[in-house]
Amino acid sequence: MSGLVDQIRSGLADSLKKALSSAGEKGTLPEVETPAFVVEVPREKENGDFASNLAMLLAKPARTAPRRAAEALVAELDLSGLPVEKVEIAGPGFINFYLSSNWVLAALPGIVKKGEAYGRVNIGGGKKVQVEFVSANPTGLLHMGNARGAALGDSISSLLDYAGFEVSREFYINDAGNQIEHFGRSLEARYLQLLGRQAQVPEEGYHGEDIMETMRGFVEKYGDRYLDTASPARREIMVKYALAEKLGAIKKSLGEFGVNYDVWFSEQSLHDSGKVTEAIERLKESGYLYEYEDALWFKAREFGVEKDEVVVRSNGIPTYFAADIAYHMNKFQRGFQWVINIWGADHHGHVPRMKGAVKALGYDPDALQVIIMQLVRLYKSGEIVRMSKRTGQFVTLEELMEEVGRDAARYFFVMRSADSHLDFDLDLAKAQSNDNPVYYVQYAHARICSIMKQLEEQGGTMPDPEKAGLSLLREEAELALARRLADLPDEVASCARDLAPHRLARYVHEIAGLFHSFYNAHRVITGDAALTGARLVLVAATRVVLANCLNILGVSAPERM
């Protein structure tokens, strides 16, 4: 981290550490190891700008009352070089630090100067991380669950990028296996029906209208050319045609949603390239596979999973799990040091055995992190809408963007933590779209742009932030806003560490709120040139923070609304 706030925090922590050891040398405290204490920002500002719990943690090892330990520490504190005005011992033994009221203004010039780069931190150290998300079956359109995964995965990726990781976004295309078989049979049935023949979409097949639509296009292009072609070959042709079309549509939708992938990875390619065989061989050699009733099983129980898992069926066809093992082997072979998967809650049972397989292959299971995203429940007219690809009833990403807009949809999905169930009331999102918090944040950005435009029209110019008289910013609303602007690097670091973009959404909402309050209480452009200059720096910094956060969340930052 590199922000002003972090500099001060670590400065205080260092001072406390030194105070502890000199107190130990002088004998005012027993010599003990430094506990894992924190310097944090108290919730109540009456408790100072920063506070530490060190004294309370010393109570037990040093066998002293927390407040006495605090007194001994404070007596040894050397705070030179830090803008601390007052230190107090409070409550059960907190050491509270009060800073000079305008200490935070020092952060503003850097924010304006860094611009798009402000908020970038280097906790990742260029570590290669892959984020795999959505990975929807390419047999249909994207639904609400996929949309949530897309918004979440993309924001997490951006967050990690900002935090100094080398991020690769990946989409795993499930273009192999049983479902493709069902898909082919469904396509074939529709084809025959369209040409007036008797045919039935199989029970387990795809009944959606979009499949019919696809085959209409196929018939237009090829007519009855395949009417008499032998079935397996015919299905292969149709599957190839339909997959290309479906995948193209998925790519297009995601692109419009602001989600762009680095890699589209085909499951079928794992079979074709022999990766699946390679993975199975590796597991076999290390003794994690056994044969039972003609099938090949993975010893999942050795990894704390309840049941062993089939990797090759008795009919000789590998399972999806086998392909997934090969896929993860391949991910690590490609050099990713951190592999993040975003899965729907309905796949959570798959996590322990996947981690087990990673371990069995000889990789660190902790390098694989699976984010389980709770499912989206869709409400329309007060009723739950069942979503299912098989029956073809679902609201697509396309429809969602049409109804509530891309920005609102993305913000909405990313506002909530991944492990909270999401009730999406379409009517509400549509009818009250103006109340959507995303507009609140965007409006703040637009307002600042409007001020800048006004400035330009009046022939004014932006001052050099380094030279502006920032100490003129004395109003509570100004200082409160500046204080939070200085937090962005910290927020990015902590949100990235916890893979929690929803906290960034709350942060930027708070920034917008602080700005709106300031805006309503004070004018930026006034007859006082010096004050105007200082406030221009403040709002310019605010615009940077708003834009950077919105960018991470995949939401646009409009100049006017």
Added chain:
RNA sequence: GUCCCAGUAGCUCAGCUGGAUAGAGCAACGGACUUCUAAUCCGUAGGUCGGGGGUUCGAAUCCCUCCUGGGACGCCA
């Protein structure tokens, strides 16, 4: 039955590795536009943090137990 997620204001949800007096949005009520955008602001009201036990200086947060809702437990993916 076993496992995962959730239970916090009327509603939807935050609460980051345990910190001081539990927060925000919406809804409700009362105010503020001759001004750089009122998609805004200011104020009021709203809580046995699902129940009960435990751990400790300190618990919405950790442990145990029970209740409620959702999901997963296939030679499907």
